[in-house]
Amino acid sequence: MSDAQQPTDDGGPGDDDFEPIQVFPEAGEMDLRPGADNCYKCSTCDTNCPVAEVDDEFPGPKFQGPEQWRLKRQDDHDIDDSVMKCSNCMRCDSACPSEVPLSQMHNTARAEYVEENMSKLSREYWRNRMLANYRRLAPLGSMFPRTTNFVMGLSATQWLGEKLLGITGEREFPEFATETFREWWTKRGGAQVQNPDKRIAYFHGCYANYNPPEVAKALVRVYEHFGYEIMVPDQHCSGTPMFANGMLEDARRSAETNVRELAWALEDGADIIASCSSCSMSLRQEYPELFDFEGTEDVAANTWDAVEYLRVHEDLEAELEGTSVGDEFDDFAYHAPCHARNQGLDGQTVEVLEAIDGIDAHDVGDSCSGISGTYGWKEENYETSMKIGAEMFEHMEDADAKAGLTECPTCSMQMEHGTGYEITHTLEVLEAALVGPAAEADGQ
């Protein structure tokens, strides 16, 4: 090649620092161009999309991400309404071999669609807003739990929900706890262990607070068993259902509170622990991708899954060696939630439970449960949700177990809905093995 043909960026004398990438204008708040440019259209993401496999109206993550981003460079295109068909399972993220931030692109596209193209007067908008902000309604439910549970369980309510709001009547609403986790925590006098050297801040999220709080109580007992001082900071929703519904501004408000409160806990020497795999996903990945409050990166880097933290900071497996759970639990059909899979936690539960005598967790494979938070609650998605879930239901029934195990509250609802099995959270099993039956521990 002659010199004349060579691009001039080859570094002539004096221009050592020249990088051709600098010809592009400085990036704004969120520059998705490098991510879009990384896409070489191998379509690996499309083969991982559980929605595209069963829904003919969904064009897949490659379109929703880099292709739509490019289309949008000219101002003559709106975001395609199919973006609302994405369930936000985020499987495309860990599929992409080329570092394209697919879920970040989907989250921003969805937010733009809701902002620019969805009527603020539409039933869809208000239904989604309500589902996304479940945390704001949940305190009402918890204030009058018996009444709420009675009313929500009425077939008339379900019929109305479907007709009026577009919430499927096929599912039963989760019951509200008669005593929330935070009420229980206050009543027991907060932390029972003081330890400036081993301190955690528990991000319980909404479900473990307002709905069955057994998971949160199990976490408290397991961590106190290991001598940890537990802090329960003020907190809002993690934002997961808001991202999934394109309510980015709602999510921003919640995230701002969470980052502020959790950053304070970090200053007190605590690490942040979550028991819900979507909450930990949100704090670890979505916050730094979408927001830049002070402390966001710090909070992300110091957030852990509850079981993972004990594995790294304690010798959890040695502690579990030789323990048993008595008659409380038998073998489980285990489903790894997509959001746990995205954090590299897919094999963890099966590995940890190997140490406990008398029970096994049988992995039911890598398929998505199909409910994806609020997605499967929408009337128009119910059928797709159940089609996606069919593979998991089948594998659960084939597994040598009569009960289910998972770490995600909505996966748990879907597993129960599809098989009728009782579904447990891994922390409840650890509690039974390390502390004893929950009933006895309640005396604490």
Next chain:
Amino acid sequence: MAIEDDVLVIGGGLAGATAALAAVDEGAQVRLVSHKQSTLRNASGLIDVLGYTPAGNGPLVDPFEALADLPEGHPYERVGLEGVREALAFFDEIAGDAYDGGHTDANALVPTHGGTVKPTARYPVSTAAGLASDDRDTLLVGFETLPDFEAPLAAAHLEAAGAPFAARGVTVRFPGVVRDDAKVTRYAHLLDHDETVETAAGETTARDALADIVRSQLEDESRVGFPAILGDDHADAVRADLAERLGVDVFEVPMGPPSLPGLRLEDLLYDALEDAGVRVTTGVPVIEYKTDTSGRIDHVVVDRNGTEIPHHADQYVLATGGLVGKGVRSERKRVFEPIFDCHVPHPADRYDWFVDDVFGDQPYARFGLPVDRDLRPLDPGDEPELSNLRAAGAVLGGYDFAAEKSGSGVSLATGYVAGQRAGTEAGQ
């Protein structure tokens, strides 16, 4: 404390999975960590050993005969003929009935979606009835919504290449697919579950409707080839069902990415990993390593969405892939291996990394790690970089898998040898 295992394999493609399976066979506790999905999803699913010599001679009839003449430093030269043969036997054991070709040393010629033939040592059973050495006349069926496979062109190309049979291609509409850009998984799902579809004649099932359409196109051909979308989880049943309805043999033509035969191979390997008790962690990268006082790797750090998790093992296998898999990366002024910063020989001037002829003898295609005969990466002074690290698969240098058609074979052979030695050494 760290997550503890005897052997840690980094990378979840063909080389990594094979290494993990070979190590667990030696009695070690093995973990496989894979960041993104492996390039198996882009792979044809064919298991080649050597189709052409590095000088471009071929297609080779017997790939094993040609191994002795490979240059020093080629991955096959490092593991030797025995290593390659043992690795293939190991693969045959894992694959069972899912693959054919183990009955002979000779390469099989499998028609591709472009109508060329690819020399390969093993092939998925779904492609078996389509071999180009078989002289039965062939109908190739493409779909309007699947432009990756242009059946009439592929048929014409096969005939022009001198295939010993008559080939004809037709393009039809796939029943039940309504999108122009439906994913290959959508076609496979419809056939796997034999879903109800609408046709002009009314409601029927996907397999029935497809068989009806193809039957009307069939003349006196005794086999029919489809693009490789005939089912995913139940591919054997889909193929058998179509063959029965059509009364002729049915085969798949391997496609470009994303590829169902590659996906099925991945499933097969991951099922074997689960059965063998290998612990698998996916979706998170290994980002750095720490050495102990003797200079061995003490542990590596896995980045879990920002949190750093130490993973400790006695032996490590690096199987992170080549330039496409990002096990070898390049910047404007250097080519490097990102985790252990192992030595990657390459010219200082980047204009010497490539030649202008796209299909010419590209230097970059051979970029990768040089290794000793124990598969330990070597530093510029030809000494092992780290005594408990081995490398396998496309991260290795000294060969051009695309030109030689040796990608799967090298991954298998080096994965097998690296895994076996790591497993043995971890047990000592």
